[in-house]
Amino acid sequence: IEDIIASGLRGKGGGGFVTGHKWKKAANAPTDDLGTRYIMVNGDEGNPASYMDRSVMEGCPHQVIEGLIIGAYAIQATEGIIYTRADYSIAVRRLNMALEQARERGLLGKNINGTDFSFDIYVHEGMEAFIGGESTALMASVEGKRPFPKAQPPHSAEKGLWGKPTLLNNAETWATVSAILKKGSGWYASMGNDNAKGTKVWALSGNIKYNGLMEFDMSTTFHEVIEDVCGGISKKKELKIIHAGGVTGGFLPPSKADTPLDYESLLGAGVLMGQASFAAYDESACVIDLAKFSVGFNEAETCGKCTPCRIGSVRGVEVIDQLGRRDVEFEPDDPERQAQKVLLEDLCETMTLGSLCGLGGMTAFPVLSALKHFSEDFD
Secondary structure: OHHHHHHOOEOOOOOOOEHHHHHHHHHHOOOOOOOOOEEEEEEOOOOOOOOHHHHHHHHOHHHHHHHHHHHHHHHOOOEEEEEEEOOOHHHHHHHHHHHHHHHHOOOOEOOHHHOOOOEOEEEEEEOOOHHHHOHHHHHHHHOOOOOOOOOOOOOOOOOOHHHOOEEEEEHHHHHHHHHHHHHOHHHHHOOEOOOOEOEEEEEEEEOEOOOEEEEEEOOOEHHHHHHHHOOOEHHHOOEEEEEEOHHHOEEEOHHHOOOEOOHHHHHHOOOOOOOOEEEEEEOOOOHHHHHHHHHHHHHHHOOOOOHHHHHHHHHHHHHHHHHOOOOOOOOOOOHHHHHHHHHHHHHHHHHHHHOOOHHHHHOHHHHHHHHHHOHHHHO
């Protein structure tokens, strides 16, 4: 646990919590007489542009499993669960093959390597719902309930699955653990910046020459990614929009291209890392259409438990539809349009402050960042 804390590893699922501190909290949490503790992989990626966890579960399942076994030993967990989407059929098949191979070699099961430590893992196939990736909704799904989020605290490290201490990290985070322990915490801490150590895998797309999955030092900037790695904007056009974080992220103008890819720098610029998808668009893109897609996606995926998200996302789509009408000519200072923009900002504030979980709160980020940096598109 101390090695993971020293490395500066933070959760790579979007929240960016310090991984070692979560481990320590789960290890020290009071439990029942049997010492029941659960440890879990969050392999659910609902963001339509993200596939980092799927890739590592398909291509390196043993690396994910090894990290989970190390974490289980560190907190003395009694059972491990890999939660992933049922439509990740290749990942599910390969994970189950890898788990069986690990059992055959004595790396899982009773008295691992002749010690008194016993631990096993199974794969849970969840429904293809965006809300299923939220930690408390994910655990409700494993318990056989509808995937509704719960208010926190208590946090899952203290009271999670079936009321027992539960440690949850995403697949990419678990796949990093064995490399840190093999190469040392100093190796991982030597990368990144003061805000965030190490690296992060991003799913890149948009009007760029080269796209796909790429892993970057946390101190890398958008400009370096677009120009030095991705070959620049294709067809010799100009960069107009940087879309970071997918449907729960936000939009940045070219003037923000020197923003580093770490959590705090992105938040300071008014966007979220989210599930780390990143698209660069040229001047042919319309930020209103992109914002409408993001809000509309979240509208379709809301669980409906809380009013700000359930109703706010519907109203958000309606207001953006009015602002984005192309069949009516408006003056930039038209009172009706200015009132709609104020209404949209108020709606986003209500969703951010009043929603039960991050889905409702983060729905506002694409809209607010679009209004802030691309007001001319709306006008």
